Amino acid sequence: MSWKKIRLGTEIKRIGWDIALTSNFRATLPTDKKCRLETVLGLLSCKGRKIARKELEKATGLLSWFATGVRCLRPWLCHFISCYIHSPKINIKALDAKQLQEVHGLTVDGNISANAALSDVRKGWQIRASAEALLTTTGKHDQVWVKFAEWEPTHIRVTEAVAEAASFYKAMVQLQTPVPLLEADGPLTPAAADAFADAHSAGIFGWWLPPNKDLQPLNLKWFSIQLAVKDLPDWFHQGKKDLQTHICALEALAQLVLTACIIEDGLARPAWAGSVVLRQWSDNQGKVGAFTKNMSMRPSFARLCQQHGVASAMWPVNATPGLMPCPGALCRIRPSGNSWTNQRSGHRVGKSCLIWVESFAPPSGKIAQRRYHKTVHGVQWVECSGLEHGVVAGLALAG
Amino acid sequence: MPLFVEEEVQFLRQDLLTKFFSQDIDEGLPALLAHGVPTGIEQTIPAPGVWPAVEAPERLALELITCEEPWGSGLSNPKLLMKLVQDDVDEGFAAWLPGGLLEAKQLFGEAIGAGKLGLVKKEGSAPRLVGDSTVSHANSLCRIAERIELPSLQDVKQFLSRYPQSEWCGFLLDVSKAHKRVKVAPKERGYSLFAVIDPEGSTDHLPLSVHPFFFVYRLPSTCL
Numbered sequence A: 001m002s003w004k005k006i007r008l009g010t011e012i013k014r015i016g017w018d019i020a021l022t023s024n025f026r027a028t029l030p031t032d033k034k035c036r037l038e039t040v041l042g043l044l045s046c047k048g049r050k051i052a053r054k055e056l057e058k059a060t061g062l063l064s065w066f067a068t069g070v071r072c073l074r075p076w077l078c079h080f081i082s083c084y085i086h087s088p089k090i091n092i093k094a095l096d097a098k099q100l101q102e103v104h105g106l107t108v109d110g111n112i113s114a115n116a117a118l119s120d121v122r123k124g125w126q127i128r129a130s131a132e133a134l135l136t137t138t139g140k141h142d143q144v145w146v147k148f149a150e151w152e153p154t155h156i157r158v159t160e161a162v163a164e165a166a167s168f169y170k171a172m173v174q175l176q177t178p179v180p181l182l183e184a185d186g187p188l189t190p191a192a193a194d195a196f197a198d199a200h201s202a203g204i205f206g207w208w209l210p211p212n213k214d215l216q217p218l219n220l221k222w223f224s225i226q227l228a229v230k231d232l233p234d235w236f237h238q239g240k241k242d243l244q245t246h247i248c249a250l251e252a253l254a255q256l257v258l259t260a261c262i263i264e265d266g267l268a269r270p271a272w273a274g275s276v277v278l279r280q281w282s283d284n285q286g287k288v289g290a291f292t293k294n295m296s297m298r299p300s301f302a303r304l305c306q307q308h309g310v311a312s313a314m315w316p317v318n319a320t321p322g323l324m325p326c327p328g329a330l331c332r333i334r335p336s337g338n339s340w341t342n343q344r345s346g347h348r349v350g351k352s353c354l355i356w357v358e359s360f361a362p363p364s365g366k367i368a369q370r371r372y373h374k375t376v377h378g379v380q381w382v383e384c385s386g387l388e389h390g391v392v393a394g395l396a397l398a399g
Numbered sequence B: 001m002p003l004f005v006e007e008e009v010q011f012l013r014q015d016l017l018t019k020f021f022s023q024d025i026d027e028g029l030p031a032l033l034a035h036g037v038p039t040g041i042e043q044t045i046p047a048p049g050v051w052p053a054v055e056a057p058e059r060l061a062l063e064l065i066t067c068e069e070p071w072g073s074g075l076s077n078p079k080l081l082m083k084l085v086q087d088d089v090d091e092g093f094a095a096w097l098p099g100g101l102l103e104a105k106q107l108f109g110e111a112i113g114a115g116k117l118g119l120v121k122k123e124g125s126a127p128r129l130v131g132d133s134t135v136s137h138a139n140s141l142c143r144i145a146e147r148i149e150l151p152s153l154q155d156v157k158q159f160l161s162r163y164p165q166s167e168w169c170g171f172l173l174d175v176s177k178a179h180k181r182v183k184v185a186p187k188e189r190g191y192s193l194f195a196v197i198d199p200e201g202s203t204d205h206l207p208l209s210v211h212p213f214f215f216v217y218r219l220p221s222t223c224l
Helices: A031-044 A053-069 A071-085 A097-106 A160-175 A243-264 A285-292 A299-314 A346-360 B006-020 B029-035 B078-091 B100-108 B153-162 B186-191
Strands: A007-009 A011-014 A017-020 A026-028 A050-052 A089-095 A144-150 A155-157 A183-185 A191-197 A201-208 A221-228 A275-282 A317-323 A370-376 A379-384 B094-096 B114-120 B128-132 B170-172 B193-198 B214-220
Touching: A007 A011, A011 B170, A031 A053, A031 A160, A050 A053, A053 A071, A053 A155, A053 A160, A053 B153, A071 A160, A071 A299, A089 A097, A089 A155, A097 A144, A183 B153, A191 A243, A201 A243, A221 A243, A243 A285, A243 A299, B006 B029, B078 B094, B078 B114, B078 B128, B078 B193, B100 B186, B186 B214
Parallel strands: A183 A275, A275 A317, B094 B214, B114 B193, B193 B214
Antiparallel strands: A007 B170, A011 A017, A017 A026, A050 A155, A089 A144, A191 A201, A201 A221, A370 A379, B114 B128
């Protein structure tokens, strides 16, 4: 037994946090950790500063630990990781004919296979542009400029995104706000959101039952938003005009809008709870995976995760995604009349929604319990207890 | 005066192993701990259901190697290294092999691998002895069919949230050098060999301990 480490009481230090088990269950950042984070973040807040790659990796590890406790801050970690994984150091060298010849001889599949003897080109560097293409750009003394990418440099320059994220984190660390340790499940709220996209257009749709309302068609609320590329900011589509390629981010957007609607509608929160857990189902595995770890490396998705993080901190709500047992299970409906499954337009959804709501109303008025059923004729069913015809509690905008 | 006498310790140990694990999902653990746990080198350690099961990767095409000397941190301070090794031997965590590698082969056959010892010095702490079994490929050959997860604040949140109205008192318990106290399966102890350079050139023989965590053998200082 390590006797000097034994502790007993309502305030203990565990997994790096000061945990208070008193009436207000809280975890606080210890002073030594706060100082360490402030020091590291101070260095990373300066754009352009040169920092050892190992130091950046250590700092990212420390921030990752911190963001595991303050979960809403996780989405900003992507900027630090991008800095040393996705952003190589660019080396531009002026090479004469002999040096160029040597580099050509060492190049295998665009990568330098060994350290050059005639220049300081190093093993592992990647040629970013062919030397032939750069021949038009000449330096002094018949030299040619060649651009190399160094993927694991010993030092890295702090990017603007990292500097901004570091400043943000530093401000959060300095607040030393206690992390509440009690969460409560939100009230059972039938709700669903989904997105569709093709090359040219996209739409998000969602519906929910406001609190303390009977499960009746007229009590349901919904939103339906049609989107075109021009409606989306540059950081979302990043020049990729095919909206189908952004389906994960659109799904996340639909869930974010649904969360905002439910909370604005008066989500109940017990007095003793620090935050409320809002569990949401989604049929998009990519979206669920990214939200589960509360981080994405894709710029558009990362921004949406960050928006979710802001929302989580403000209300406070911990939106926890779950994956439906089979793709599309939430959002397929009985094709009676088949007026729904091929709906693709947000405008048409409005009219169709009324038709669907009528068939959804259970005669007993019980809140529907969703359960996975089976595949029939290629359509996934979700059976709801308390209903007569196995109507699905959801809607698909895409077939 | 110690808190418990030896008989009481034995009783507590047996009581914990039987009652504590009687309804545990990992019901085979007490017997494994008593006999000696496998390393996962010869056979993949199966998932007992405590942690998420994963598909263990195929065994790497690596051979176990026997390193002939410690890491540089140990070479640069052979006396300190020897002292720390002897401390572990005195506590029963390690045992000398007076006959060196030859004796190891007699005991374990071809199932041997020798890693490298090193010294780690952190500011404000006493130097620590560390054993690196990656360099001998022993670590890389271990296969475990489960993914162990470390607890986070989310786990604390989820637990406390199940009992929001309860009063709680926390306690922390740490077992010093816990990993060295786990008995390894007898026939697999040859994977934890380490060589030390003896600057004195002495060849003291020390009795083998009952279940050492690792074995050490001396090499003469001419090997430097």
